[in-house]
Amino acid sequence: MNSRTVIIIFVLALAIIIGIAGIRGMKFSSPPLEIFSDMVRQNKSHPQTLISLPDGRKLAPVSGTIPFNRVEEKDSFNTGLITGTTNYVELIPLAVDKKLILRGKERYGVFCSHCHGLSGDGNTVARKTGTMSIVANLHEKRIAKMTDGEIFNVVTHGRNLMSSHSAIIPTSDRWAIIGYVRTLQISRLGTVDDIPAQERERLLHTETN
Helix, strand or coil: CCHHHHHHHHHHHHHHHHHHHCCCCCCCCCCCCCCCCCCCCCCCCCCCCCCECCCCCECCCCCCCCCCCCCCCCCHHHHCECCCCCCECCCCCCCCCHHHHHHHHHHHHHHCHHHHCCCCCCCCHHHHCCCCCCCCCCCCHHHHCCCHHHHHHHHHHCECCECCCCCCCCHHHHHHHHHHHHHHHHHHHCCHHHCCHHHHHHHHHHHHC
């Protein structure tokens, strides 16, 4: 068998193989012949899909988790914006009480303190080691003057080196964290004039007695 015959046989064999199996990226009007599936198609359940138990019940979402395919209302609570506008809400759209602040403190310690510090000044190991060279000091007047809605937007979508936290912190907890951040700012930047008149009078009266 001469070399010409070998080449012809090789080309024909290659053409037949390509014609049957195709090449990566080719599109077919009908499913191509598949010798090995390479485990592309398996009898399995994919993430975020509902699974039926043998008795027909559906597995409910795990409490405290955030589904990736969630659909949220486009209201102030979920966006931090005044509904129908691009303006941020001025204040937290929740009742701010001791329970909310304590929840915000606990969540802040988990998700925020490693970069911004327990006191919010940003003077943490992350900055000192260069892991996060730019970390916001939450006591800066620029941040203190932000509306609650704008801070919520930053926590939700991220800014600069800070990534989005919407997939790991539920909406209500993001607002709770903002409530606690405000208490940190008041502890550092607040004055006597920030205390309501009635409370101020009570504190002054207590101090003199």
